[in-house]
Amino acid sequence: MNKLFITPASHFTRKCRVTIIELELEDRFEMIPTNWPHNWGTETTPYREDFLDASPIARIPALLTEDGRRLADSSTICEYLNDELGNFRLCPQTGKERWEILSVVSIATHGLMEAQVLRRAEMLRKREGSPNPQEFSGSFVRKMMDRQDRC
Numbered sequence: 001m002n003k004l005f006i007t008p009a010s011h012f013t014r015k016c017r018v019t020i021i022e023l024e025l026e027d028r029f030e031m032i033p034t035n036w037p038h039n040w041g042t043e044t045t046p047y048r049e050d051f052l053d054a055s056p057i058a059r060i061p062a063l064l065t066e067d068g069r070r071l072a073d074s075s076t077i078c079e080y081l082n083d084e085l086g087n088f089r090l091c092p093q094t095g096k097e098r099w100e101i102l103s104v105v106s107i108a109t110h111g112l113m114e115a116q117v118l119r120r121a122e123m124l125r126k127r128e129g130s131p132n133p134q135e136f137s138g139s140f141v142r143k144m145m146d147r148q149d150r151c
């Protein structure tokens with residue numbers, strides 16, 4: 001069984017889960033929930049052992065494949081799903097269409113989604129009881145918002 005480490009709130013996780021559903025691979029995946037306390041954005045928090053075994057980066061999604069491979073980001077996981085398990089049914093192996101799809105995926109992932117997570121992490125500094133509110137940067141939040149708007 002392939003093991004995918006997730007939380008429902010993560011859009012990176014949802015990207016992988018939608019790909020699994022579209023390729024009708026649900027019965028080959030176990031979804032393993034992870035917990036994220038409010039200080040996840042700026043501090044190292046306690047992680048499950050099996051999650052760290054799957055990814056030393058300790059970010060979700062992380063996939064431990066049934067043959068023991070560790071795949072530690074949503075785009076690589078989606079490529080594994082499409083290429084290895086999905087027989088290229090969502091994205092062709094070569095050609096113009098492949099690069100059109102990957103162009104959209106790269107802007108969505110590294111533009112929209114990463115800027116959203118970085119912005120959220122920065123905003124959490126301001127929450128009540130935060131250990132480091134003085135480090136909050138409004139200009140960083142605005143920069144991430146501008147990036148999201150462009151994307």
Ligand SMILES: N[C@@H](CCC(=O)N[C@@H](CS)C(=O)NCC(=O)O)C(=O)O
Nearest residue numbers: 010011012059060061073074075117
């Ligand atoms: N480039 C990665 C980004 C993954 C990512 O940022 N995941 C967030 C949750 S949405 C995370 O695990 N953050 C925890 C942390 O940075 O400590 C991907 O495409 O999977």
